[in-house]
Amino acid sequence: MSVYPQKSVNLHTHSDFCDHATGSVADYVAHAHQAGLKVLGMTEHAPVPGNPISCNMMYEDLPRYVRTVRSQDSPDLRVLLGCECDFEPVLENYYRDELLGKYGFDYLICSIHLYFDFEQRAMCFASKSRDFSRYLSDYVARYCRALESGIFLFGCHPDLFRASYLPWDENARLASRDIIQCAVENNIPLEINGCGLRKPQVPAPEGPRCPYSTDEFYALARDMGALICLSSDAHQPSLVAGLLTPDGISDTRAMADRLGITPVSWSIGSTGAQAIPPEPAAV
Ligand SMILES: [Zn+2]
Ligand SMILES: [Zn+2]
Numbered sequence: 001m002s003v004y005p006q007k008s009v010n011l012h013t014h015s016d017f018c019d020h021a022t023g024s025v026a027d028y029v030a031h032a033h034q035a036g037l038k039v040l041g042m043t044e045h046a047p048v049p050g051n052p053i054s055c056n057m058m059y060e061d062l063p064r065y066v067r068t069v070r071s072q073d074s075p076d077l078r079v080l081l082g083c084e085c086d087f088e089p090v091l092e093n094y095y096r097d098e099l100l101g102k103y104g105f106d107y108l109i110c111s112i113h114l115y116f117d118f119e120q121r122a123m124c125f126a127s128k129s130r131d132f133s134r135y136l137s138d139y140v141a142r143y144c145r146a147l148e149s150g151i152f153l154f155g156c157h158p159d160l161f162r163a164s165y166l167p168w169d170e171n172a173r174l175a176s177r178d179i180i181q182c183a184v185e186n187n188i189p190l191e192i193n194g195c196g197l198r199k200p201q202v203p204a205p206e207g208p209r210c211p212y213s214t215d216e217f218y219a220l221a222r223d224m225g226a227l228i229c230l231s232s233d234a235h236q237p238s239l240v241a242g243l244l245t246p247d248g249i250s251d252t253r254a255m256a257d258r259l260g261i262t263p264v265s266w267s268i269g270s271t272g273a274q275a276i277p278p279e280p281a282a283v
Pocket of ligand 2: 014
């Protein structure tokens with residue numbers, strides 16, 4: 001069991017096992033070495049039997065994914081086997097019994113990318129809705145249920161709903177508060193997500209801002225005492241450690257510093273990863 005600071009760990013990474021990311025797992029390993037990482041977690045969008053989610057890894061590729069990631073682990077660079085799981089209550093047992101159980105994944109992380117749009121009668125992206133106000137409470141309920149399930153290491157881009165629900169109003173504050181409170185009660189970190197920082201800004205009433213990984217959400221999380229972790233959510237190998245600022249730190253780290261947030265550290269052992277809360281600041 002070894003403890004690593006967040007800056008030498010990235011636990012949210014996508015390879016060409018899904019069709020919207022580039023680079024093989026080996027490419028990521030090479031870039032992680034160059035970037036000085038000590039722990040690299042691969043978290044393909046979790047495959048689901050029948051492949052109902054078209055942009056996720058195909059279910060048929062699951063055994064090859066497991067073998068590929070396992071073959072890259074080394075003492076110099078720990079490579080962990082994970083998945084980013086789109087949470088639906090109906091999938092909870094599958095994630096637990098097959099991914100963690102049968103395939104022995106080191107860890108899983110949760111997100112809500114999709115929702116059922118009753119006007120369009122289809123599953124749609126929560127980040128691309130024209131009017132997400134009707135679906136905000138469903139997003140919060142499913143995100144909290146994912147956090148409460150006990151099968152996820154941390155919550156990914158919890159404020160993704162802000163890409164489709166633009167104002168920072170009472171609804172947005174209450175939705176954020178509910179998710180953060182749930183994370184605090186379940187002692188599970190929420191992630192500042194590099195992808196959200198790198199995407200084009202959205203025209204919020206308060207002014208242009210990142211679609212997610214937003215200051216308002218994480219300032220609230222800081223004030224409520226939530227554990228915070230940092231991930232690049234890289235979809236190409238060169239971003240494995242995030243986009244570097246002129247000061248040479250990652251974009252997510254720069255945001256945490258600006259907001260006065262100290263991220264967790266990670267304990268990595270033979271049975272996966274565990275978040276270690278930061279030391280309380282000296283008074
Ligand atoms: Zn995601
Ligand atoms: Zn991701």
